[in-house]
Amino acid sequence: MAIEKKPHKEILNKPVVTKEGRKLGIIKDITFETRTGELIHLVIKDTTPYSNQLNLERSQEKELLIPYNSIIAIGDFVVVSEEDLI
Numbered sequence: 823m824a825i826e827k828k829p830h831k832e833i834l835n836k837p838v839v840t841k842e843g844r845k846l847g848i849i850k851d852i853t854f855e856t857r858t859g860e861l862i863h864l865v866i867k868d869t870t871p872y873s874n875q876l877n878l879e880r881s882q883e884k885e886l887l888i889p890y891n892s893i894i895a896i897g898d899f900v901v902v903s904e905e906d907l908i
Contacts, residue, residue: 833896838866840904841894846873847886849900861890864900878907 838846847866854861866873866886879887892906 833900836896836898836900838864838888838900838902840907841901842904844872844904845870846876846888846902850885852890853887863887863890864893876907 834849834851836849838849840846847869849864850867851865852861853863853865863879864887865881866888869886873886881887888902889906892902893900894903895901
């Protein structure tokens with residue numbers, strides 16, 4: 823399933839939720855591979871207690887990292903598959 827391309831600025835500061843409706847936080851930034859342009863992670867700020875207990879990868883600055891390939895949909899919220907996170 824291909825995701826419609828959106829400019830970087832359009833998804834910054836959007837809430838991230840699981841498809842079950844659990845809020846994880848707000849998108850602060852996106853990391854990518856500079857040589858290929860491949861999107862790697864969503865960097866999350868304002869994390870919730872639920873997201874903090876998931877034992878997800880963190881940046882050197884202790885920011886939560888969500889794999890970009892876990893995104894299911896982008897609209898008013900960014901919806902991710904919780905199964906792809908764990």
